[in-house]
Amino acid sequence: MALKRMDNVAIVVEDLAAAIDFFRELGLEFEGRATIEGEWAGRITGLGDQRVEIAMMRTPDGHSRLELSRFLAPPVVADHRNAPVNALGYLRVMFAVDDLDETLARLRKRGAQLVGEVVDYKDVYRLCYIRGPEGLLIGLAQELS
Numbered sequence: 531m532a533l534k535r536m537d538n539v540a541i542v543v544e545d546l547a548a549a550i551d552f553f554r555e556l557g558l559e560f561e562g563r564a565t566i567e568g569e570w571a572g573r574i575t576g577l578g579d580q581r582v583e584i585a586m587m588r589t590p591d592g593h594s595r596l597e598l599s600r601f602l603a604p605p606v607v608a609d610h611r612n613a614p615v616n617a618l619g620y621l622r623v624m625f626a627v628d629d630l631d632e633t634l635a636r637l638r639k640r641g642a643q644l645v646g647e648v649v650d651y652k653d654v655y656r657l658c659y660i661r662g663p664e665g666l667l668i669g670l671a672q673e674l675s
Contacts, residue, residue: 538586538595539623543664546600550585552640552663556625556633558587558596565602577604589625596623611665615645622659624669630656633670637662650674 543549546563554560567581581602588595615621627633630648637660645659645667656672 536594538597540597540599541623541666542599542601542606543666544600544606545664546583546585546598549598549663550587552637552642553587553596553598555636555640556668557627558589561586561588561595580604611667613667615659615667622667622669624671626671626673628672630658630670630672634658634660642668 541549550560550563563583563585565581565583569579571582572578572580583600583602585598586595587598610617610619613619634642634644634648640663642660642662645661648656648658650656653674655674658670660668660670662668
């Protein structure tokens with residue numbers, strides 16, 4: 531058997547509406563929103579009786595998805611949003627953009643903050659990390675060639 535694709539990356543947030551707005555501003559397309567609950571869902575996650583609101587966002591090319599989740603029950607138990615770049619575990623999501631400066635300008639209006647600085651890598655990419663909604667670490671990359 532062969533791997534078919536990576537289906538999505540999930541991010542847990544407190545303010546689902548603000549996260550949807552931010553990622554729309556970045557350029558992701560909103561696919562839909564739903565509440566997931568019940569015994570079957572708790573069996574998958576190991577959380578037991580859970581209730582979670584999710585929103586699915588899709589990249590413009592249709593190949594990648596971002597699942598934004600807001601847990602209503604059980605309550606959130608850990609917070610990794612302010613972990614430094616060298617922390618263990620999942621780190622960030624990286625998005626390719628056409629114009630890094632224009633994207634930064636738009637996202638700053640939604641509260642994004644540059645983590646370090648915008649750097650050119652060998653005349654191939656312009657790269658940066660930002661803190662997005664709720665301090666989420668997000669990478670942006672613009673191809674230069």
